[in-house]
Amino acid sequence: MSRPPGLLYSVDETPPRTVFIVAGLQQVALISNSLVYPIILGREAHLSPEQLLDFVSLSMLALGMATLLLSAKSRFVGSGYLCPAGYTQFYLGPSLTAAHVGGLPLAFGMTAIAGILQAAIGPALRRVRFLLPPEIAGLVIAVVGLSIAVLGVRYGLGGGASTGMTSKYLAILAISLTTMVILNIWTKGYLRMFCLLLGMSVGYAASAALGLLDFSAVIPSEGIALLRFPSLQLLQWRFDASLIAPFAVVAIAGILNLTANIPYAQRINDADWVRPDFTSLRGGLVGNGIATVISAVIGSMGVNSYGPSIGLSAATGITSRSLAYIIAISFALLSLIPAAAALITTIPAPVVGAALFFTAAFLFTSGLQMITARLLDSRKIIVIGFSFAMAMIADINHDLLARAPLLLHPIVDNAIVLGTTSAVLLNLLMRIGVRQRVTMKLDAGNVDRETIEEFLSEQGGRWAARRDIVSRAIFGVVQTLEVVGDVQEGTEIEATFDEFNLDVRVRYKGAPLIIPERKPTPREIIASEEGERLLAGYLLSQSADRINCRPYGNMTEVQLHYDH
Amino acid sequence: MNKTALSMEDSHAGPACILSIGGRIDSGNAADLQDRLNKLILSGEKAILLDFKEVLYLTSAAFRVLLVATDEAERNASRIVLCGLVGQVRELFEMGGLLEAFTVHGSREDALARL
Numbered sequence: 001m002s003r004p005p006g007l008l009y010s011v012d013e014t015p016p017r018t019v020f021i022v023a024g025l026q027q028v029a030l031i032s033n034s035l036v037y038p039i040i041l042g043r044e045a046h047l048s049p050e051q052l053l054d055f056v057s058l059s060m061l062a063l064g065m066a067t068l069l070l071s072a073k074s075r076f077v078g079s080g081y082l083c084p085a086g087y088t089q090f091y092l093g094p095s096l097t098a099a100h101v102g103g104l105p106l107a108f109g110m111t112a113i114a115g116i117l118q119a120a121i122g123p124a125l126r127r128v129r130f131l132l133p134p135e136i137a138g139l140v141i142a143v144v145g146l147s148i149a150v151l152g153v154r155y156g157l158g159g160g161a162s163t164g165m166t167s168k169y170l171a172i173l174a175i176s177l178t179t180m181v182i183l184n185i186w187t188k189g190y191l192r193m194f195c196l197l198l199g200m201s202v203g204y205a206a207s208a209a210l211g212l213l214d215f216s217a218v219i220p221s222e223g224i225a226l227l228r229f230p231s232l233q234l235l236q237w238r239f240d241a242s243l244i245a246p247f248a249v250v251a252i253a254g255i256l257n258l259t260a261n262i263p264y265a266q267r268i269n270d271a272d273w274v275r276p277d278f279t280s281l282r283g284g285l286v287g288n289g290i291a292t293v294i295s296a297v298i299g300s301m302g303v304n305s306y307g308p309s310i311g312l313s314a315a316t317g318i319t320s321r322s323l324a325y326i327i328a329i330s331f332a333l334l335s336l337i338p339a340a341a342a343l344i345t346t347i348p349a350p351v352v353g354a355a356l357f358f359t360a361a362f363l364f365t366s367g368l369q370m371i372t373a374r375l376l377d378s379r380k381i382i383v384i385g386f387s388f389a390m391a392m393i394a395d396i397n398h399d400l401l402a403r404a405p406l407l408l409h410p411i412v413d414n415a416i417v418l419g420t421t422s423a424v425l426l427n428l429l430m431r432i433g434v435r436q437r438v439t440m441k442l443d444a445g446n447v448d449r450e451t452i453e454e455f456l457s458e459q460g461g462r463w464a465a466r467r468d469i470v471s472r473a474i475f476g477v478v479q480t481l482e483v484v485g486d487v488q489e490g491t492e493i494e495a496t497f498d499e500f501n502l503d504v505r506v507r508y509k510g511a512p513l514i515i516p517e518r519k520p521t522p523r524e525i526i527a528s529e530e531g532e533r534l535l536a537g538y539l540l541s542q543s544a545d546r547i548n549c550r551p552y553g554n555m556t557e558v559q560l561h562y563d564h
Numbered sequence: 565m566n567k568t569a570l571s572m573e574d575s576h577a578g579p580a581c582i583l584s585i586g587g588r589i590d591s592g593n594a595a596d597l598q599d600r601l602n603k604l605i606l607s608g609e610k611a612i613l614l615d616f617k618e619v620l621y622l623t624s625a626a627f628r629v630l631l632v633a634t635d636e637a638e639r640n641a642s643r644i645v646l647c648g649l650v651g652q653v654r655e656l657f658e659m660g661g662l663l664e665a666f667t668v669h670g671s672r673e674d675a676l677a678r679l
């Protein structure tokens with residue numbers, strides 16, 4: 001594990017007190033944007049202004065607890081990384097349906113079932129890791145980023161607001177977003193670290209100046225108290241077997257979302273990251289499941305890991321897990337202040353849009369980097385290309401897909417779920433016929449390097465192996481054959497692969513390779529060809545993670561092992 | 565032409581002769597590189613900058629050619645400087661402990677400024 005450039009405070013480090021508190025509050029400001037989903041649900045359930053404020057306050061409490069459970073570092077629960085919770089669009093559709101059928105108690109009851117499902121699946125996640133190879137995780141992260149960007153634009157432009165309103169929205173979006181970008185790129189220290197909070201504040205002030213703030217719709221007629229425990233009058237649960245299927249799909253969507261966000265949190269803490277750590281993923285999933293059950297029990301929607309928050313960590317270089325405490329404490333305190341719920345309920349849409357659009361950029365590019373680190377053949381290109389297109393279709397052709405059967409709505413309603421489902425299924429299909437062990441016989445005569453490069457590159461593409469590891473293997477084979485000299489009849493190369501190992505065996509007729517323990521000096525290398533051969537053996541031993549040379553029948557076999 | 569085949573192109577910038585190298589350098593083509601370097605040295609070039617930015621990888625045969633040419637340059641009051649060592653190429657120099665055996669600069673601009 002090595003520290004990526006630009007990382008100011010890593011997962012196990014705690015920033016100085018001022019940075020610690022303000023960075024936590026900045027996350028709270030970003031996560032608060034996700035409260036828009038419970039607000040929509042509450043309004044659709046016809047809650048009174050007072051009930052709505054209670055609902056928002058309880059949702060804040062749930063976010064705090066969920067952030068602790070998702071970020072905890074323990075044996076069974078938590079990812080061990082700063083992985084704040086947020087409300088996502090996944091639960092909105094099924095929760096609205098449940099609220100229309102049986103009121104909010106039914107939405108809460110079914111949400112609890114989704115949470116139990118998630119927690120139950122967590123321990124088995126390692127067994128199905130072949131479903132989610134790193135290039136698919138990269139795709140999901142990119143789709144999450146793109147879909148958050150789309151959401152950001154929708155908010156930024158005010159959805160279906162009138163033309164006059166849209167131009168004001170556009171101005172606020174531009175002011176807010178420009179502030180965030182300028183502070184993030186051209187400043188250092190506090191200004192860069194708190195670019196999002198400052199950008200949102202500037203946007204909020206601009207909204208007030210342009211007359212876009214309206215507190216009247218959220219403040220009860222009798223006014224609001226300074227401090228108040230949120231009323232638990234909404235605490236009721238109902239269940240309906242007919243709604244199990246859509247909520248089960250939502251639970252799976254949450255898992256897929258998590259399998260993008262937690263690897264992203266891992267990656268921004270480790271420059272050497274190559275694949276998801278499934279122990280951390282499993283803990284995060286169990287934490288997410290428990291958090292969703294708690295959220296449903298106290299009367300709120302289901303929670304998920306919140307991608308924009310991890311994007312913010314990447315943008316500011318502050319990934320300290322300890323921020324989870326500040327987030328949890330802040331939300332707990334804010335839930336006791338009705339005015340805070342009112343303030344959050346009125347965060348202007350273009351300010352929300354700017355925050356989402358800004359953080360989406362970091363998610364999207366990280367996903368692309370994860371994809372391009374792998375060699376991709378036609379199969380993988382189809383898996384990634386088709387799935388990316390499916391994700392876009394979910395956003396662009398939303399009305400068309402709305403005609404799908406109700407059961408499929410949780411899948412087709414959402415770009416992330418449709419894209420990921422497509423990727424997982426296509427990946428399974430495209431695995432058919434891909435062998436994990438391949439052999440190539442070499443023609444006698446000169447070493448045909450192009451054929452060797454082509455063979456290993458094509459095979460690496462079929463396996464979606466890491467580009468850098470395949471390059472090292474190509475060097476290993478070419479360097480080995482260079483030392484062996486002219487290729488004799490029967491010389492062959494065998495390559496075997498799984499996600500963790502790439503093994504290449506070169507079998508030839510000839511003397512065993514000399515693998516020196518010390519590196520030859522430049523003088524020795526210049527002096528004779530023997531010095532060059534010593535350098536060859538030394539380079540091979542250093543380039544491969546393990547090298548072995550042994551008799552193989554009447555031939556010699558050089559084994560080159562690469563950790564993948 | 566195969567995209568991994570060795571390519572060499574020289575140009576001049578001030579007092580320096582820049583040899584941009586691309587592709588793979590191994591025992592099959594190391595002699596070509598040696599010939600090119602010998603010609604540059606014997607033609608009286610006093611500063612030869614080898615830009616490795618487009619090189620994919622190099623084997624022990626290539627390292628030997630570079631070491632021999634560097635020695636030869638010194639004997640002819642010339643010098644060979646390397647730049648553009650990135651990715652696997654840089655790793656190979658590091659693995660062989662050969663970074664110290666050459667004068668290495670990060671980029672072409674950096675190298676030219678110091679020549």
